[in-house]
Amino acid sequence: MLHVLAFLPVAFALVRATPPTVLLDKALVVGTTNDSVTSFFGIPYAEPPVNDLRLRLPKPIAAYQGTINATVPATQCIQLVPPLRSDLPLEILEDLIAYITEIPATTATAQSEDCLSISVQVPAGTKPGANLPILAYIYGGGFTTGSTAANPGDVLIRRSIELGKPIIFVNMNYRLGPFAFLGGKEIKEAGVGNLGLHDQRLALKWIQQHISAFGGDPKKVTINGLSAGAISVGLQMVTNDGNTEGLFRGGIMHAGSPLPTGDIEALQPAYDIVVEQAGCAAAADTLECLRQVPAATLLNAAAALPNLFDLPGLAEVWAPRADGVFLQAPPQHLVLAGSVANIPFITGDALDEGTIFATGSFNVTTEAEFRDFVQQEFFPDAPADVLAPIFDLYPNVPAEGSPFETGDANELAPEFKRSAAFQGDVVFQAPRRFFLDQRSLKQPTWTYTSKRGAVKGLGCPHGSDATPVLTQGNDLADYVIQFVTTLDPNGASNRTIPWPRYDPLERSMLTLLPGDTPLEIVPDTARLEAMAGLTGLSIAFPL
Template identity: 50%
Template sequence: MMLRLSLLLTTCWAFVAASTSNNPATPTVTLDNATITGIASDSVNMWLGIPFALPPTGNLRFQLPQPIPPYNTNYSATAYGLACPQQALTIPNVQGLPAETLAYFAAATDTNYSSSEDCLTLNVFAPADATPQSGLPVVIWIFGGGFQIGGTSTYNGSVIVNASITLNVPAVYVSINYRLTAFGFLASQEVKDAGVGNLGLQDQRQAMRWVQKYISAFGGDPTKVTIWGQSSGSMSVALHMVTNGGNTEGLFRAAFMESGSPLPVGDITHGQGYYDFLVDQTGCANSSDTLQCLREVPYSALMDAINQTPNIFSYPGMFLIWLPRVDGVFLTADPQDLVLQGSVADIPFITGDCDDEGTLFSFSSLNVTTDSQFEEYIQYWFPDAPSATIQQLMEYYPGNITQGSPFDTGDLNALTPQFKRVAAFQGDMSFHARRRFFLEQRSSNQNTWAFLSKRLKTVPYLGSFHASDLLNIYTGGDVVSRLVRFVANLDPNGVGDLEWPMWTSYSPNLLTFLDGSVPQEITQDTYRAEAIACMIKLGLEYPI
């Protein structure tokens, strides 16, 4: 199988950085021998676009991130840095969708980022009264986007910092850029031999080291860091938990994951075919060192080749080609095997999903309209699985539209005869099964909480779609209080909130977010038990 991931925060509900207020004070910090100037905005100071590593350009393309040398030149950190190169998306052309659905879908597929290879920057948001002596907890945000798209500029950290101030648990927020698509996740024997796999994850790790070195200047405590991500950002968080034998190197003490868990992936050489495609398309096939040749290829030529490869909206959906793989360095084995081995950071964590994770990605599979085509679709995901296994999966995910996703919507939302079936399969395979497996393996070893978002269930064809839970954070919703309390106290509970019990094997509690007059309730993580157990087993047997 492959990790199919996911997405992107949308400008539909993500804010851009707050505008500068009339506060005459201009915030500055001293890093090494340089003064870094930021922006004052009401109760929050922010520093944007700070380089945390050398630009990965020229001969540093497809190389491990290189630490930034000591700062010795004053720097104006008043604008976001450019996003890393983005994969072009193949947006499905679906006719006849309601305006509400089209609006959410358009927002979720927006790739309006200015990008450049020179992109390894981060942003810091802190309470305006924070000083180097404040010792505030820190949260590091890792955006999602299927390891193919995304950036930091659509996420306003002021929302998080202001919420922490209001709840009297002030915190510092950091968001980081990292290399994406082939620039961050090139995969082949050549890449393995050079020890330069999983560069996007290595970028994230380097940013965490920067935080350890410099965050106290902004008022943060480097011993109180929580890493937090959504979708592929959440998967990244999980992989930081299983790398290095579970040793965090003191880089973080807790994790918060939205729609992403340790994923079942195989060796980095499984991406050889796409590496060879780039080599052929860029004229490097006859080179004695194809990896070095790719470093020297003009940026535009390399991007043209990358954009001819499948993306997160290609058939059959979340079957991705640019993603973390077992490289022998960052990942020494399939992440799920590492979990089974106990190679997991012993830290508290929160993890959760949206109810209808698969709907957003199933518009690219509308050509699947019959039982036989659905069988072929499943076989595409598990080419080595025997026919009996495929038939069993078809029984677990039947053609009865009342059992498909968006779940609990009866006969509604059947865009095609197989749409809800495909969506149910994709959501469980890529998200729900991975999360449940992680909790089953780790809840007896460390403090774990889990949630399920069932909000926006009435959005036609999408339901409680992937990334919709972020509406309840970056717009100041009720999830943000759980986040900031966890960052501060390693416990998401607090005065005025519904008590959120931990997830355990004997009581798999879910804090479930709902529409309507009762916004939260505690439910049990037992839905689709047999189907999800089968997905877990297949993930262990057939990693991509």
């Protein structure tokens, strides 16, 4: 008997050391457990988009066989990392470096074209049949960077367990930059625009097919994202005439809505530059040539185009546009036409969405230069007399600019705060309010603004609202978890307050504050006339 007892500690240790597994078709997926979270990283959901599958719609995995090692962070899709401008003034450079340190967009994880994978994280011990709700996360990064490896859900899952409302966190890799978001007539005619959005859609279909094996309920999926991920959530809501195909039942957008962009053919000059830089200009079929060049050649060719920190921020060459397939019309036109999923959603922004993008236009320093900048980079087709009122609505008065609520401080360059206010509103704040105005009387909606996470010179910048949801599991995380569980953010915890639904009259908005009183409800009325002017312009003359 004593001889048997002597082996029991070893036997228990072996049991504890047995890795978690899930059966997918005929494949055994091997994961890893860290305290209260079990993770399965990098499960392929599509065939590798390489060789002849490059610059084509994603092809689903037919069936799984063998053993899938899902114990290490997934390979990232190839990143087109925007370099900081070499001519930045020292003060702006220091501020941007501080920002990037707080809100990193990428990691040192390996990169490859073969990257279309999905990662599933669950509370440890979750079994099939648990029917837990799912947060399907779409990462941000300007459609040029980002990955599942850079956005783990461990903290959020642990907080959901603490609240007694356990959720499953699913994170998908999708193609980026020149491998997914090229534009031009060749791309449109081939039906291969916005490939990253197609990747996301296929990943959502994978969730429907396979999440039950991990203990998830495929009928309880909420899509959530930051920045480009939030924009993606909005675009997943407006594609397919608003038909979700049962893929998701709610949406959460942190700093992003259906964009005020136009047709993908407007990107023809960018396509031509990439073709030239890749050595494909003489090819009879330039798109086929781009499929055949080395991945590094295509990446380097794309690097010749303006990047996120150049002019003019997210109104740049990698933003999704109407392609005739995924987006049948400009996104805001689809919203006006009612092509919107009839689901509850949350959408919010940080106070100073435009500051990091305005650093790229620091050398726009006069009234004439600012007017030229806005016309050339945002509204090149708008007649001068139609555009003129915008310059009165966004005057060069530092106290009215962004960072907001800072008086004359933080004017990092002449016209900087004016440019930051304009850019933040045209790409983020005005589209958010437009989306709410169009939909809040038709479906449950909530909105917020964040006045936390200030960075020197940049105020409360883009991304500062949502990053703590994943890294800290803060009070906004409680609202997110509650929404994923019940489709209503209210009743989350004793860290939250009642959050009224939005409507175009009361415009109730949750405000995230620093200090001892972290939450309050205020009306969403900042710059009403100015944003209405921007919305009218962007609908008539999409970016």
